[in-house]
Amino acid sequence: MEHTPRTSRLRFLALLPASALLLAGCATDQGESDSTTLTVWHYFSEDTQVGVMTAYEEMFEASHPDVDVENVFVPYDQYTSKLIAGVGSATGPDVVVFNGGEASTLALAGTLAPMTEYWDSFADAGQFPDGVVHRIDGEVYMAQGYVNLLGLWYNQDILTEIGVEVPTTVDELTAAMEAAKQAGYEGITLSGLSQGQGEWQAYPWLSASGFTWDNLDEAGLTAGYELVKSWVDAGYLSGESATWDQTVPFQRFAAGGVAFAENGNWQQGTAASTAEFEYGVAALPIGDGGQVYLGGEAEGIGAFSENPDLAWEYLSETFYSAEGQLASLEGSGTIPSRLDVAEDEGVTGNPLLAGFAESVARNGANYPPANALPESVSDLQLLGGQMWSSVISGQLSPADAAAQLIEGVQPFLR
């Protein structure tokens, strides 16, 4: 009697391989169609951003009925390794959409095809400021259809309650946070993560204190670090920000109870859907000397694209066209990179975007910094993030962090 259940179990186990192989057979059976497929890799998962990608797909398929645009989501963290892995076996997407700050990494790894010829014969190339066209060793590899940047989000309800105006200088900001704290609110949220996102959020404050990548002023850098350290010590900013990326600090702001947030234009959707208070955006109060990186996704042609001409047509008709940039502006609140579209009423007439637009004009800085060695961009961003995080959490004193950054960053700069 003892063996009966056992045999039935074994029979069950024996059935598994057959069924599994059957399933594997079904799943690998891919349908082939006659139309040309244009593969576009992106890492967007926000509904609004995915919506823009779908709108681009539809725009291009309407003008090219024989083309099938396939948008492929690749998680940001896997994106580069997947692209680089493809180099060995000469595979990859037709169109690459990736963080413009890392364009040089992708280009140097041989994952992108140079698009200098296309760019030079592009009638609208003059509409694009230099900062959004990524050239490496004299070749154009990527260009951006829009820019993303940081601004100062504020909770108008709290400002009204504590009776302060939107700050326009760092001192006013500090005073406003003190008043907010007295009234029982948190001062500000930002990202202090020990990687590129932290570096990206640190630079406006550091540059406002006199440190820039072309002027490695240790005193200015120390002052910048001391500023944020004083915010933590005074309780305006939680030390917790040392481990948060940019998303959660904004969600905290949007949940209420925080006076300010240093965050980007891409958060408009979250703000609209979540915040139950009146809010606004101003340019970061960093004066004329402060710098705000002009980030955002850049687009390029994959090195192993079988249809580079078609990939270029896609880019020039979507990301780089006035129509495409407007669609992205409406869909996900991006700031158009084309000078002609930046004048559009959709930008100038949008009170939230006005703050950002002011920053672009006054404080806009190349991202990555123009004097960073192309192969060392990510080293620089990582080091900057780690120092920023160390200061916020108290692992390093502002002076030590400043000294370490300035010593460590030398080999990464021209």
Place this chain on the structure above:
Amino acid sequence: MTTATTRRPSRWMPSTPVASTMRFLLFLAYGIPIVWILTTSLKQPGDVLSRDAAFFFEPTLDAYVAALSNGGLLDAALQSLTIASATTVLTLVLAVPAAYFLARVQGGWSTALLTGLIVLQIMPQTSMVIPLFQVFGEWRILDQTIAVILADTALLTPFAVLLLRPFFRSVPETLEEAASIDGASTWRTFRSILVPLISNGLATTATLIFLISWGEFLYAVNFFLSPGNYPLSALLAQQVSAYGINWPGLMALAVITSIPILVLFSFTYRFLKEGLTLGAVK
């Protein structure tokens, strides 16, 4: 003796205060995160980070509705099932005989192989991606389910061999000798006597392999090139991006994708038997 054997299960019950305290601690340690996951999955995105809504909020099934209305969910579930079951079968087919060999054969070779199996485990999975991508590219199986199955099997076979080996060791070798005296071939002894005897270890190892390959995502994301092929684990990763995280969506999808795991577990839980009843085999 007979009465003692039949009453055995009750005597197995550890009902000391220490055991009860341990159970209570485990309940807290694993229950609290689950409660957090479930409550978050029932919140509006705006309530997740709000202190006021930590415990008292208006529950909504929006996240579940959104996750279930995703057209790709069923395909992804099927893909996960394919990958996990094929990986489990293939891993066991390779690992069970190998574990038996390493349990029975002694000497320099066997020691070297055991050391080798551990060494194979130290590779960070991230650094396996690029070389494996090359291999699969040469074999022309990129973007096919089989590539992920092979990679997962390579990842899990050393682990399965190491886990199964002590179970084979615990089976007395006299049993095999008795069978060989009766004229059974080595293979038949292995298949019809030894493998059934280690069913506890086998079921546990199979469960673990299935669960790990069900959740494996790094290989899936790297070796599939078309979006339609992603399994559930890769779908989960889509909830998180540099531009935002939909916490209720992530948690709801995590709950949905883990339900098959509970079903499988309750199946193998009943499978485990207490004690080797040697008499029944002879």
Place this chain on the structure above:
Amino acid sequence: MSTRALSTTATGRTSRRGRAARWPYILPAAIFLAVLSAYPLVQLVRMSVSAVSSRTLRDPWEFTGLDNLMRGIESGDTGAALLRTLIFVTIVFTVGMIGGLAAALALRGRRGSSGFLLALMVFVWALPPVVNGSVWKFLLGDAGLFNELARTVGLTDTAIPFLYDQHLSLISVALVNSWAVVPFNALVFRAALMGIPPEVIEAAKLDGASAWQEIVHILVPSVRATAVVLSVLTVVYAFRSFDFIYVMTYGGPGTSTVTLPFLAYLQAFVRYDFGLGAATSIVAGALVIVLAIAYARNVRKEEAA
């Protein structure tokens, strides 16, 4: 106990006679792993002694000997990460093994609550690290459950910096990793405990052994072989653990939780210095190899006895 003695006397004879017949059992696994696991490992070793960046990945790699290793050591990164890794591994190993065995002992019966608890633990274990890591990040945050409790009982008036204090963060992440490994160890220990012949336990009970004596003298020694394997697997897991650090702290605050696997990740996949990252992985690997040899020797001794 008598069966055990019998089997060891017979072992020597059969294994010599049966060895030739048994070789086919290992071949499929050996060939499979040689192709799909050993090759990437060889590539990693080659990479660790070559100058490989994203720019030169496609070209023939330039041999640079121990240059990568020396660069890592001279920058101070490797040494600091090594120390953190040892602390991390010690915590994960201790809590993971003791917790796993204790859980298996507490749950070894067949009552309903054991099944429910095991199901709960396995369910949690099977969730992806991005989910588990995020949950713990919230639970340990300023506004999280643990800080709410700490404030309620008056332990702190602000918040305990579980994840952003430079010392506490490593311990917190290690404890969450231990938490994640306990269900696995418990499941395997439980399977081994249930394989103990009931006669052995009955004999002890008839001799009047207490529950504690039963555990110490009967149960634990009987699962020794499993415990040794689990120790190895737990240490290996801890040595390559990366997911939770990635989700919970990203190596921060500053560099407080940059362990060897995370350092290797940063070097290879953030800075794209594949050679440097491979060398760091090899440092972690070398430690595991020492452990592997110790394990294999232990196995030989145990089986020769």
